Amino acid sequence: MGSDRDVHDTEVSSRRRFLGKSAALGLAGAGVLAGCKENGAGAAASSSASAAAKSHSGSKVHVEPGQLDDYYLFSSGGHSGEARIIGIPSGRELRRIPVFNIDPMVGWGITNESKAILGTKADGSLKYTTGDTHHVHGSYKDGTYDGRYLWVNDKIHSRLARIRMDTMECDKITELPNVQGFHGIFPDKCDPVDKSINHTTRVFCGAEFAIPFPNDGRDLDDPSKWGSLFTCVDAETMAVRWQVRVDGNMDLTATSYDGRFACSNQYNTENAPDQAGMMSAERDACVFFDVARVEAMVKAGKFTTIGSSKVPVVDGRKAANADPKTAVTCYVPVGKNPHGVNASPDGKYMVCSGKLSPTATVIEVALVAKWFDGELKTERDAVVAEPEIGLGPLHTAFDGKGNAFTTLFLDSQIVKWNVAAAIAQFKGDKSAKPVVDRVDVHYQPGHGYASMGETKEADGKYFNSGNKFSKDRFLPVGPLHSETEQLIDITGDKMVIVSDHTAYPEPHDAIIVRRDIVKTRQIYNLDDFPNKVTAENAGITRNGNKVHVRLMSQAPAFSLPVIKVKKGDEVTITLTNHDKVEDLTHGCAIPTYNVNFIVNPQETKSVTFKADHAGAFWLYCTHFCHALHLEMRSRFLVEG
């Protein structure tokens, strides 16, 4: 099916053509949505004209040459396994951060240093070469970002990675034991007991998939025995501190500003192994964890362990937590198959989206605390609003002015709604109208997030809609499409789409951080690297068949013009870049030997390989550095 489609299609006509298909798509195999069908189709059709009127004036967000962006957007990269830094409002990709993927450009997964972070098998090869990053969140202090760390998770292999924000590089990766489908993460913002520790010390991790405990081949045919764990990782050491076993599974994660609670929205509270079973219940839940109580249980030895893991596992299932006053978990019923929970910047509410219910559920954090104190009749009484906002609500962001912005996957819209109005309506005020505005997005948004929206400093400037389908929004590039990231100006009453940015699939979630918060270093410190090469130790040393080549780079030359080894040697090359000029990065590649990495100014990296091919191989600089960059090369000679 070669395509000769007319690239001059107008926006409106192509949107209509698409929605015809998407209605079928959204509803296929999901009979549960049938009741909403008419409403959904009507809403989409009626709003497409207004959307055309609202998409304009992008020129005001064009960042002129030489000007800087106002915000950093830190994004996950989905099954690319990486994280990304984007400038906002320009949408320019400022940097990729390899995390769970191999990246020849920087030598990630190739250098000894990165292999130590990624983890290797007994033969020295990488344990995993793929990952599926979902959520990026930053470390907090006083309820806002402190610019120290970012965390990002891998859903495939249940790993949590940390990125240090001064260099924007991954420095630690932790694999969670007895967890599969690790989806949501969130750092805490305050210690639950000691309020003077008002910065991030823990990262919470929610897991989707139930598995046997331990997962060694037992109970394969009896999924009723399988379970899911909620995990707490230490923000500094990155060690796993504890886990809580829950009923159902978990999806996104959020934390309260006062440090008392972590929570996770739950689809499949039915614990079903198949799709039909996952949608059989009337409601699902948002499960709250009382962090201090969990840690008291651990301290008191009231835990078990699973298989060879030594991590304490506390029982957070409903049956073991019937008494609110001693419970570690509280399951608040919310709309069906929710996908997303987000904390409002005033610290008062958690908002859970319905996905298969056209509602968002507003839970008051203080009422959850009351439940744990035994002062609330039922968990559901913590719900203070549940406005109908549209079809397929997924994620909610906030402007810091009392408004919430929720992505509607099925309606392909962003809906702006007022939290106070929703609460009033829930209390019975029939004049209250929560929905303030709607805008069509293109197409089918997943995550949405606002500038500083997950902090107390939410500033109501931009909302980014991470759309899962781009269809005809960009020049065609074959069957694999880019995602559409639509930047929306939310400063006024009406939302205005100001840019369509592209993204290599698939950034799930991101945060938008004010630029003054981020303080990077532009060159390394030579002494940060214990294996640094200097004039004193540079050269070639041999110990049996192990050869260590200590090399320096300074534009436009490597310190050794000739490196000679013998076939069969185990060769380690350690390279220190002695250039001190910002941006003066060198590269190092060796043909046949699959060596390829860079050294930034004052950085040291190393590779180890077996010299198993005799011959002459030109070690060359891969990163344009100087007028004589092409001439920057040394002869790596392997004697047969």
Added chain:
Amino acid sequence: MGSDRDVHDTEVSSRRRFLGKSAALGLAGAGVLAGCKENGAGAAASSSASAAAKSHSGSKVHVEPGQLDDYYLFSSGGHSGEARIIGIPSGRELRRIPVFNIDPMVGWGITNESKAILGTKADGSLKYTTGDTHHVHGSYKDGTYDGRYLWVNDKIHSRLARIRMDTMECDKITELPNVQGFHGIFPDKCDPVDKSINHTTRVFCGAEFAIPFPNDGRDLDDPSKWGSLFTCVDAETMAVRWQVRVDGNMDLTATSYDGRFACSNQYNTENAPDQAGMMSAERDACVFFDVARVEAMVKAGKFTTIGSSKVPVVDGRKAANADPKTAVTCYVPVGKNPHGVNASPDGKYMVCSGKLSPTATVIEVALVAKWFDGELKTERDAVVAEPEIGLGPLHTAFDGKGNAFTTLFLDSQIVKWNVAAAIAQFKGDKSAKPVVDRVDVHYQPGHGYASMGETKEADGKYFNSGNKFSKDRFLPVGPLHSETEQLIDITGDKMVIVSDHTAYPEPHDAIIVRRDIVKTRQIYNLDDFPNKVTAENAGITRNGNKVHVRLMSQAPAFSLPVIKVKKGDEVTITLTNHDKVEDLTHGCAIPTYNVNFIVNPQETKSVTFKADHAGAFWLYCTHFCHALHLEMRSRFLVEG
């Protein structure tokens, strides 16, 4: 060295601060440039004020939401090993094309199909996981792009890859024998003998590094015996057709519009193994290959072979080609250490830049033909102009109106000069002034290329300056900087910088192609895949310990809810995506087993792995596809 630099620096002040450093950088260790120092520094300083005036009005290139770009930019990705598609003028990355790198997102280097293209070792693991892409060029017909193929090279492992433009995926990779430092490529535009074959049938490849022949450990200490080969690859079969041994090395490659010549600029005509020796001669050269004569030599059996390679190697060294009438090569002397050769759109000239000489050398193709016909006294007589244009000239592009645009690495400028004026000046017209305009770029440009500039349809709309240093042009992101791609409007007399785009290091070269030329398909054809899975063959079959799982995806489910195998089995999963809706891609990941790939609409892919861990593993969809995407998963059970 933590940085708290003020991100509000003005453009002019930051440029001045940088140039102070860059002067030292550009000249460090390169005494040959000392004579030009004063001129260079003066030129840069005097033009920085005008540059500020010329950088503006970017808003007119902002592509409004819902609007499409005018051009495709196809770019190499340097040591990332990939190729990229960018929209112009927006600068949006429309797609990455994995070529020599592993890309978990699409499963490149992970699926059986991509491993077969990349090449594997005896144990089934990839032969190489890194690459260093330099040049992207498209297939031609009638002197312009026909939209069929792109080619891109790997400098590290001497490979040429082809990308089919209907799906924008790499379909073949060829490793060149006895070649190292494979730098430049260019497709031919016409057959040298049969003018009715006016489309691309050959791709020419220039190699930088001299190596022993064969490279098996011999002659390690005698670089005078080493050599470089120019290679011709068949555009359809991707088999290596022939090679020519040359004196010196080669860098960039170009072809004449009439099909008679391929050529390559040469630095290090001295054949020196060290940097000082590479700069000792007065001039270097541009070597021209008479393609028909080379092929006649091959046909006549006048060739040798090297080592185990069966590829015919013709002797193109000067000593063997003293008689122009039988020569296969012509070495035209040009400015010192040139880095770049480009054909003018009128088919008349090749322009070689000097790099260490402040000149560009204009070679008339008809005069080179005269030399081969024995009608020109010396090779140097083919030179018709050599204007002084600035410091560190690298690459030249054309507007189709008689003007050339050359990147000046040391001056950090683009210089616009008129070819006819340069020829007149060379002939002695002292009133002729070749240089028309200069604009500062930020900073230190490598490749530059114009819209349709390498075709007869050069349209003089845009020039892209691929700058190797970005310094302070973007928000700081740590020691590793983005590159700056500056888009310049060249429609008027004066160049105007309209956008600063970012690029993950490091796109060397690119082409800018009118959008109507590119015809992609948006879904695959099920029958393109011999191993497709349909309702007829779907299911699990076992042959000894080999298990074949034939799976189908259709939103929101895989065809098998449970897949059961035994520990120790060799499992192949073949997955066909039966969704037909454009952009409805599914993913397939399996925890612990490092499986991660996608299937686009109607596509089939497969993976093979050993089931060496007992347990329950959720095979899940990684590519957001449907409201019930999270619920789209199957149980992969491995019995212990």
